[in-house]
Amino acid sequence: MAKDEMVWDLSQLVESTDPASIQKKLESMVSEAEKTRRTYHGKIKDLDAKDLLELLEKKDDYLLKFEGTVKYCHLMYSADSTNKIARQLNDNVRMASMKARQALAFIDIELGKLLAEKPSLVTDPILAEYKHYLEKMLRRVPHMLSETEERLIIMKDKNGIDAWEMLQSDWLSTRTFDIELEGETKTLSYGEIIGLYQSPNRNLRKQSNQIVYENLGKDEIIWASALRAVCEDHLRMCKLRKHPTPMTQSLIANDVDHKTIDSLMSTIEKHASLYQRYLRLKAGLMGLGKLANYDIVAPLPNTPDTNYTWKQSCREVADAYMEFDKEIGDWVKEMFERRHIDGKVRKGKSSGAFCASWLAGKSAYILQSFHGKMGDVYTQAHELGHAIHAYLGSRAQKPSNLEIGSCIAETGSIFGELLLTERLLSKAKTKEEKQAILATVLDEFGMAAFQVSARVFFEQSMYDEMKRGKFLDGDTIAKLWVKARNKIYGESVDWLNVMKWEWTMKSHYYLANYRFYNYPYVFAQLFVFALYQLYKEQGESFVSKLRKLLAAGSSRSPRKLGAELGFDITEEKFWEKGMKQAEEFIDLLEESL
Ligand SMILES: [Zn+2]
Numbered sequence: 027m028a029k030d031e032m033v034w035d036l037s038q039l040v041e042s043t044d045p046a047s048i049q050k051k052l053e054s055m056v057s058e059a060e061k062t063r064r065t066y067h068g069k070i071k072d073l074d075a076k077d078l079l080e081l082l083e084k085k086d087d088y089l090l091k092f093e094g095t096v097k098y099c100h101l102m103y104s105a106d107s108t109n110k111i112a113r114q115l116n117d118n119v120r121m122a123s124m125k126a127r128q129a130l131a132f133i134d135i136e137l138g139k140l141l142a143e144k145p146s147l148v149t150d151p152i153l154a155e156y157k158h159y160l161e162k163m164l165r166r167v168p169h170m171l172s173e174t175e176e177r178l179i180i181m182k183d184k185n186g187i188d189a190w191e192m193l194q195s196d197w198l199s200t201r202t203f204d205i206e207l208e209g210e211t212k213t214l215s216y217g218e219i220i221g222l223y224q225s226p227n228r229n230l231r232k233q234s235n236q237i238v239y240e241n242l243g244k245d246e247i248i249w250a251s252a253l254r255a256v257c258e259d260h261l262r263m264c265k266l267r268k269h270p271t272p273m274t275q276s277l278i279a280n281d282v283d284h285k286t287i288d289s290l291m292s293t294i295e296k297h298a299s300l301y302q303r304y305l306r307l308k309a310g311l312m313g314l315g316k317l318a319n320y321d322i323v324a325p326l327p328n329t330p331d332t333n334y335t336w337k338q339s340c341r342e343v344a345d346a347y348m349e350f351d352k353e354i355g356d357w358v359k360e361m362f363e364r365r366h367i368d369g370k371v372r373k374g375k376s377s378g379a380f381c382a383s384w385l386a387g388k389s390a391y392i393l394q395s396f397h398g399k400m401g402d403v404y405t406q407a408h409e410l411g412h413a414i415h416a417y418l419g420s421r422a423q424k425p426s427n428l429e430i431g432s433c434i435a436e437t438g439s440i441f442g443e444l445l446l447t448e449r450l451l452s453k454a455k456t457k458e459e460k461q462a463i464l465a466t467v468l469d470e471f472g473m474a475a476f477q478v479s480a481r482v483f484f485e486q487s488m489y490d491e492m493k494r495g496k497f498l499d500g501d502t503i504a505k506l507w508v509k510a511r512n513k514i515y516g517e518s519v520d521w522l523n524v525m526k527w528e529w530t531m532k533s534h535y536y537l538a539n540y541r542f543y544n545y546p547y548v549f550a551q552l553f554v555f556a557l558y559q560l561y562k563e564q565g566e567s568f569v570s571k572l573r574k575l576l577a578a579g580s581s582r583s584p585r586k587l588g589a590e591l592g593f594d595i596t597e598e599k600f601w602e603k604g605m606k607q608a609e610e611f612i613d614l615l616e617e618s619l
Contacts, residue, residue, distance in 0.1 A: 032336055034368040034391060036101055039094040039384065045111055048095055052122040055092040059126040062088070070136035071143065075152040078140070082156050085133065086425045090386040096123065097384055101391055108374035134163070135173060142167045158581050159426045165278050169267040179263075187259045187538040190252040194536045197245070203237050205230075224324060231320040232522070239524035242531055246500030249530040254498050257488055260541050272489045276542035280431045280549075281583050285596040287545055293601035294479045294548060295513060300605060301476045302518035304468050304612050310619070311461060318520045322477075323469050329462040333398045336369060343407045346449040347414070347442065351569050357417050358410050361392065366413075367406070369396030381409040381439075383416030385425055390416040400450075404443055404466065411442030418577040427581040432546035433553070434584055438576050440554035443467070457618045464615045471608055474551040476514050481544045484510035484529060503529065549584075553595075555604035560591065562607075 029035070037043050040051075066081060073081065099119035102112040141147060141164045148160045170176070198216045205212055205219060207230075222234035242249070260272060269275055277283060309317045311326055334342070340362050348355025361367055366389060368375075379394035390413035396402050415438035419428050447467050454460045487506045491498060498506075504526040511521075511528075529535065534543045557575075561568040575587050588595035595601075 029365065030370065031362070031365060032368070032370040032396065033365065034101070034105070034393075035365040036098055036105075036391070038364070038387065039098040039101075043098075045115060048098065048115060049118055051092065051095045052099075052118055055095070056122050056125045056129070058088060058091075059129040063129045063132065066136075067132050068136075070133065071140050073140060075147055075150040078147060079152055079156070081133075082153075082159075082426060083424075085130075089425045093384065093386045095119075097382060097391070101382060101393070104376040104380075104393055105368055106372060106374040107376070138163060138167045138170055155424060155581075156426060158583065159429075162278075162281060162580075169269060169275075169278070171267065183538060187256060190256055191533065191536040191538065193248070194252060194533060197248075198531065198533075201241065203234075203241060205233055205237055223320065226325055226327070228321070228324070231324060232318065235320045236522055236524060238531075239522070239527045243524055243527035246504070246527065246530065249527075250498060250500040250503055252536055253488070253503060253529075256536055256538055257492060257498075259538060261489065261492060263539070272486075273542050275539075276545075280433050280546055281580070282431075282433055282549070283585065283596070286585060287549075289596055289598045290545065290549055290552065290601055291479060291482060293552070293598045293605065294475065296598075297602075297605045298476065298514050298516060300609060300612065301472055301514065302516050304472060304608075304615070305515070305518040307612065307615055307619075308465065308468075311465070316520055317518065319522060319525050322519065323473065326458075326462055326465050328458045329465075330456065330459050332400055332459070334400070334403050335398065336396060339396070339398070339403045339406055342403060342449060343410060343442075343446060346407060346445040347410070349449065350445050351573070354414055354417075354573075357414060361390070361410060361413055364389075366390065367392040367394070367409075369394055369402075369406075371395045371397065379405045379409055381412035381416070383412070383420065383428070385416070385420040385428060388417060388420040389413070400462070400466065404446060407442045407446040408439040411437075411439035414438045414442070415576045418573060419579040422577040423579040423581055428579040430580045431584075433549040434580070434587065436550040437554055437557070440550060441557060441572065443470075444554070444558045451614075460618050461615060464611055464618070468608070468611055468615065471551060471555065471611075474547045475555075475604075475608075478544050478547045480510045480514045481532065482542070482548065483513055485535070485542060485544065552601050552604035553584075555607040556593075556600060557591075559603045559607040559610075 040048060042048075062084065070078075070081070096119055099112075099115040102109070103116035106112055107116075141160060145164060147153060148157060148164055153160060171179070202213045202215060203219045205214060205222075216238070219234050219238055222230050225231050225234075263269075264272055264274070267275070271284070273284065273287070277287065305317050305322065308326075309315065309321070312321060312324070313327065314321065344355055344358045344362070347358045368391075375395060376393065377395070379392070381390050381392045383390045392406075392409040392413060394402065394405050394409060396406070412435075415430070415435075416428075419430075444467070447463060450463050451460060454463060484507050487510060488498060488503070491502070491506065496502065507529045508521075508526050534540065537543070557572065561572070564571075571591055574590065578587055582590075585595055588600060593600040593603075
C-alpha cells in the first residue's frame, strides 16, 4: 500500500518502533537521571565555571539523547488516542518523565543558590554560550523562597487557590445551554454553543452570546469571589517574594521589562482609533450601520467558498516561504516530503493544531486536521513558521537556549501567515476574495493586539482598585471590564448588556501564579507586524536579519534581539511600525470597496 502523504512518519524519531525497545529506552532515561542526581546532588554549590559548563552540557546532551523517544510516544498518542499501543506508551512516557523530572529538580534549585553566591559566573567567558540562560536564572533568584516555603506553597495551593480554576473549568464543561436551532430547542454544551459565535447566521450569533453570558452572569457572586481570592493571593505572594509590581513575575517569565511593556501598551491605546476604523469598514462590508459585539469576528457575508486540496495547500505555503528565502522554502517542502505533517482527519486525534520541535533531528513535527478551507492553509503556514524557527534554532543553539518565551515564540509563525497573505492577495481574482483574505488577517490582528489589550488594562485596574482598598464585587468588576473594553472599542461597537460578564469565562484569570498571561499575545502580534514592515522597507537584506533572530532562540532577550535589528523596543517608535503595517492592510481593504 502506498504511504499516505497526509499521515506523518514517526519512525524517524526512534531506532526501533518495537514497544518493548521503547520502554527500555524510557527506563534508561530514568536511570540516567538518577545517576546524575547521585553525582551532583548537594555538590553544585561548589562547582567552578569549568565544572558548571560540564554539567550544563551534560543536561543538554541528556535531553537530545531521549528527546526522540519521548516525542514518539507523545505524538503517536495525539495522532490517535484510541490506538491501544499509543495509550500504553503515552502512559509509560508520562510516568518516566515525571520520575526523571523529580530526580533532576534539584539542579535548578542548587544552581540558583550557586549563582546567588557567585554572580560573576554569569559573565565568565568559559560559560559564554550559557550566558543568557544563567542571566535569566539569576533574575529569579532574589524572589525565591526557602525550599520548605516553596514546598509548602505548592502543597497548600493544590486545594487552596488552585481550586478556583478547577471550579471555573468544571462549571464551563458541565453546564448546558438551551437554544432554538431550526425551530427546535437544542441543549448544547459550552464547547458546542461557542461554535455558533462564528455562524454566518447573525441571529444565531446574537442568541448564543446572549444565552451564554446571561447564564455566566447569574453566578457572578462565584466569579467575583474567585477573582478576588486569586488576585489577593497574588498581591500577598508579590509581597512575600519581593516583586515590586503585580506584573514583575510575568515580566521575569517572559524575559522582558516594564519599560518595554509600558510603551507597547501605550502604543495600543494611542492607536485604538485605527482598530475602530477597521471595525467600521467591516460593518459596511457586512451591510450594517454598526457592528454588534457578536459581529466582530464573524465571517464576511460574501466570502467565497474556496477549497484547497492537500497538494494545492502545500504548494501555496511552500511557495510563499520560497519567495522569502530559497533555503527556508526548501525546508518547508522537506517537511511535506519527509511526512512530518499529519493532516488527516480521524477519530481520536487531538483537536486544534501544534508544532512539536525535534531538536535532535534539527526538524519538527506538525499536527493539524486538514479540511481544505482557507483557515487550514493559514494554520499550515502558521505551524510551518514554528517549524522553521526550530530548524534554524536547533542548528545554532544548545537546547538550553531554545526555551523560547511567548513574546518571541510566535515570530516565525505569524510572519509565515503574512507571507501567505501576500501570496494569496497577489493571486486573488475577485474583490470578494481579497476582502476575505484581508478580513482574516485583520480580525486576527484585532483580537490578538487590541482585544487582548483590553484584558491587560482590566487586570491592571483590578490590582489598582484593590490597592486602594476597594472591595471587588461582581458589579464593580463588571464596571472595570466595561471601562477597559471601551478604551479599545470606543463607540465603534454595540454591546449586548450581558457582555459586561465577559470576564467571567476567561480561564486565565482564575489561574493562580499565572498573572498577566495576556500582553505576550499583544507583543507577538505587533512585533511581527513591525518586522514585516521592515521586510517591505529593506527587501532582501532583511532576510538574513530574520534568520538570525529566529536562530537566536532564547540565547538573547527580546530587547537585545530588537537592538540587533536596529531598534529600541522600549520606545513607541518601534511599535508604531507594526501599526503602520496594520494600517496598510486596512487601506487595502478600503481601496477594494
Ligand atoms: Zn503558534
